[in-house]
Amino acid sequence: MAIFHLTAKWHTRKKNKKLRALRAYAYRAGARVFDPLNNRVYNSTKKTEVVHSETVAPPNAPAWMRDPLALWGNIERRETRKDAVLFAEWEGAVPNQLDLDACIAIASAFVNDLVGEGMVVTWALHDKPGNRHFHAMATTRNIEGDQFGAKNNRWRQRALLYKTRECLAEHINTALEKAGLPQRVTHKSYADLGIDREPTKHVGPEHSGNHDSPYQAKREDRLRNNRRIKTVYQQRSKRRRAEAHKGLVAGVQAGKLMTALHDQFGESRQAAAPPVPPSTSVEELAAYNDLHTELPGADEIFLAMGRVRAGLGRQWNWLTLAAQYKRLDKKSGGDVLDALLVKELIWVASRSPEQIAEFGKLVPRSRMANIATAARAWAQSSQPEVLHLIDSMVAGATASSPNDSDKHATPASGASSGPDFLSYADALTPLAYLITDMAALVGTCQQVARSIEKKISPDILAKRMNRLLAGDTWPANQAQLLDALITGEIVFAAKRRQHKLADALNAVPPDRRSHFEQLVASVLGACVVDAGHAVASRALPAQAQREVQAECNLRMALSDWQLADYPARHDAMKAVGKDYPWSEFQRDIQRHAQHHSGWQTAWWQEQQEALQGRELAAFGKHLPTWFGLPRPQQYSLAAHDPNPSMSMTRDLRAPKAATPEPSQSEAIGCIYPAHLTTEDLPNPWRVHPAARDNGATPGATA
Numbered sequence: 001m002a003i004f005h006l007t008a009k010w011h012t013r014k015k016n017k018k019l020r021a022l023r024a025y026a027y028r029a030g031a032r033v034f035d036p037l038n039n040r041v042y043n044s045t046k047k048t049e050v051v052h053s054e055t056v057a058p059p060n061a062p063a064w065m066r067d068p069l070a071l072w073g074n075i076e077r078r079e080t081r082k083d084a085v086l087f088a089e090w091e092g093a094v095p096n097q098l099d100l101d102a103c104i105a106i107a108s109a110f111v112n113d114l115v116g117e118g119m120v121v122t123w124a125l126h127d128k129p130g131n132r133h134f135h136a137m138a139t140t141r142n143i144e145g146d147q148f149g150a151k152n153n154r155w156r157q158r159a160l161l162y163k164t165r166e167c168l169a170e171h172i173n174t175a176l177e178k179a180g181l182p183q184r185v186t187h188k189s190y191a192d193l194g195i196d197r198e199p200t201k202h203v204g205p206e207h208s209g210n211h212d213s214p215y216q217a218k219r220e221d222r223l224r225n226n227r228r229i230k231t232v233y234q235q236r237s238k239r240r241r242a243e244a245h246k247g248l249v250a251g252v253q254a255g256k257l258m259t260a261l262h263d264q265f266g267e268s269r270q271a272a273a274p275p276v277p278p279s280t281s282v283e284e285l286a287a288y289n290d291l292h293t294e295l296p297g298a299d300e301i302f303l304a305m306g307r308v309r310a311g312l313g314r315q316w317n318w319l320t321l322a323a324q325y326k327r328l329d330k331k332s333g334g335d336v337l338d339a340l341l342v343k344e345l346i347w348v349a350s351r352s353p354e355q356i357a358e359f360g361k362l363v364p365r366s367r368m369a370n371i372a373t374a375a376r377a378w379a380q381s382s383q384p385e386v387l388h389l390i391d392s393m394v395a396g397a398t399a400s401s402p403n404d405s406d407k408h409a410t411p412a413s414g415a416s417s418g419p420d421f422l423s424y425a426d427a428l429t430p431l432a433y434l435i436t437d438m439a440a441l442v443g444t445c446q447q448v449a450r451s452i453e454k455k456i457s458p459d460i461l462a463k464r465m466n467r468l469l470a471g472d473t474w475p476a477n478q479a480q481l482l483d484a485l486i487t488g489e490i491v492f493a494a495k496r497r498q499h500k501l502a503d504a505l506n507a508v509p510p511d512r513r514s515h516f517e518q519l520v521a522s523v524l525g526a527c528v529v530d531a532g533h534a535v536a537s538r539a540l541p542a543q544a545q546r547e548v549q550a551e552c553n554l555r556m557a558l559s560d561w562q563l564a565d566y567p568a569r570h571d572a573m574k575a576v577g578k579d580y581p582w583s584e585f586q587r588d589i590q591r592h593a594q595h596h597s598g599w600q601t602a603w604w605q606e607q608q609e610a611l612q613g614r615e616l617a618a619f620g621k622h623l624p625t626w627f628g629l630p631r632p633q634q635y636s637l638a639a640h641d642p643n644p645s646m647s648m649t650r651d652l653r654a655p656k657a658a659t660p661e662p663s664q665s666e667a668i669g670c671i672y673p674a675h676l677t678t679e680d681l682p683n684p685w686r687v688h689p690a691a692r693d694n695g696a697t698p699g700a701t702a
Contacts, residue, residue, distance in 0.1 A: 014083035572622035
């Protein structure tokens with residue numbers, strides 16, 4: 001990021017008894033200087049970070065003031081007081097994102113602003129790695145004729161300091177805008193920006209020549225103050241996250257779901273048709289259903305093409321995929337994804353040739369040969385002028401591609417693995433018999449770690465191997481071993497570094513992308529706070545985002561006992577060869593919310609009526625324990641009715657209520673709305689007359 005830093009200092013002999021103007025100039029300019037007043041030589045030529053140095057003076061200044069040795073030697077002789085201020089210094093940072101010429105231009109423009117005030121300035125730019133900055137030494141006296149006159153106290157006022165800070169921020173922002181960079185800096189404080197935060201104080205280096213006790217005490221005091229501010233805002237951040245968690249739990253989606261679940265005593269609603277998600281149109285939903293019927297592997301093709309289209313900045317949805325699939329030649333029987341990628345390459349070469357290199361980076365190298373062959377045939381017959389673009393794209397993708405796991409790992413053909421892979425091989429020794437391509441395995445682990453800014457080393461990989469070997473099951477091949485080694489990184493990115501989640505998913509092998517997307521969706525669904533994270537959700541396809549939102553809503557609205565119905569339904573549907581996602585679970589709850597038998601019992605009955613033969617037998621093996629149990633004659637809490645006939649007669653003579661009381665099967669699995677009082681709630685321990693007639697206890701099928 002671009003940062004703003006500007007410090008103004010007045011160097012005086014009162015604070016530094018050894019202060020020398022020529023010595024300060026030699027250090028900042030990286031020069032070798034002889035001081036005639038003490039016959040000393042100051043040599044700072046070893047400071048290789050000094051890339052530019054010059055002295056600038058106003059138009060009315062004499063020529064000798066433009067010579068830095070004469071200038072600062074004269075000031076050393078003129079300032080005779082033991083507490084004299086020899087020079088002022090402005091130290092500022094310039095952005096590391098810009099090149100040296102742009103940084104020199106920024107510092108030069110800032111120095112010209114100081115010269116415009118009447119100062120003579122010697123400045124130098126230091127190009128330290130990660131800390132590019134400039135030093136500007138300025139005189140403190142007005143120019144009177146050919147010499148320096150009285151001190152100018154206006155230059156020490158805060159008004160000039162505020163003005164110089166604003167000027168430097170303007171110069172930096174102008175240079176960033178000219179370079180086409182989005183970063184901007186500001187000279188304003190937290191108070192000016194309206195941010196309720198206490199600023200920290202600059203600590204300074206631990207060893208800077210100031211070993212006296214007052215300097216060390218001041219430094220320690222600032223360190224304590226900064227630690228206090230850090231603790232305060234960490235606690236504030238925790239409180240804000242807790243408040244955000246409460247807001248998510250009481251979110252609008254969860255409220256709508258709870259209303260649909262528990263509005264059994266209000267006005268009847270029509271819930272037979274499954275609702276269409278707000279973010280999906282009816283046409284897109286129809287295209288989604290048609291493609292899943294006609295096209296095998298529609299989800300994988302949609303995700304693979306979506307990554308390419310997103311990298312090129314083009315829209316992608318199920319309607320677009322359906323339209324392109326209809327125009328394909330299905331009689332040839334070729335690979336659908338290759339055919340779609342060929343059409344995309346033709347569009348890029350014809351309409352947007354500047355993106356041809358980016359397209360080569362987005363497409364896996366394993367498919368590049370077939371795609372390039374088909375595209376070349378089209379170009380030779382239709383547009384020969386774009387043939388060289390396709391050839392250059394293939395050559396660039398062959399040379400280096402960020403999607404290939406062996407970019408930094410695969411050794412040359414016939415060459416032995418480098419020492420880096422040998423060290424990793426020692427860590428992977430216990431399961432070396434599974435590894436067929438060491439370079440690809442280690443390269444993928446390194447790429448995933450780099451994508452989330454984590455370190456990877458043989459020691460770290462050895463620790464993962466130890467945890468893996470301590471488990472009950474071991475991987476059976478290299479693909480399973482790779483999944484086990486990088487699963488922890490993907491889970492870490494989903495929980496802690498959502499802004500890097502898309503990069504982490506792009507780093508995994510393409511054929512395992514869908515597996516890790518399902519893993520991320522499961523992790524985000526279990527983490528209520530992270531479920532609605534905007535950055536993390538963009539790393540998943542639209543269908544996976546809907547699954548995460550549905551799981552989040554259900555976990556917020558249902559109890560643990562009610563949520564236990566989902567794994568039972570999932571296993572039962574899996575036994576008959578069907579998938580049962582969270583979104584379908586949510587729709588089924590909304591459909592059966594008004595059912596007289598309760599939404600749980602209604603679903604199991606509906607499935608049993610729809611299935612037959614072997615599917616019904618497989619489905620029946622996964623019925624929950626509470627469904628279809630025999631109903632022996634008993635009373636709740638071991639109660640005993642000595643005279644059932646008298647109890648039945650008493651209930652028959654009792655006046656009927658205006659609204660029939662719901663059975664326990666209706667009551668179990670629902671949370672009653674807040675407007676109902678305790679008297680309105682059904683008594684779960686009351687034995688219904690109908691239950692006495694057939695000798696059963698209601699609620700067994702709830």
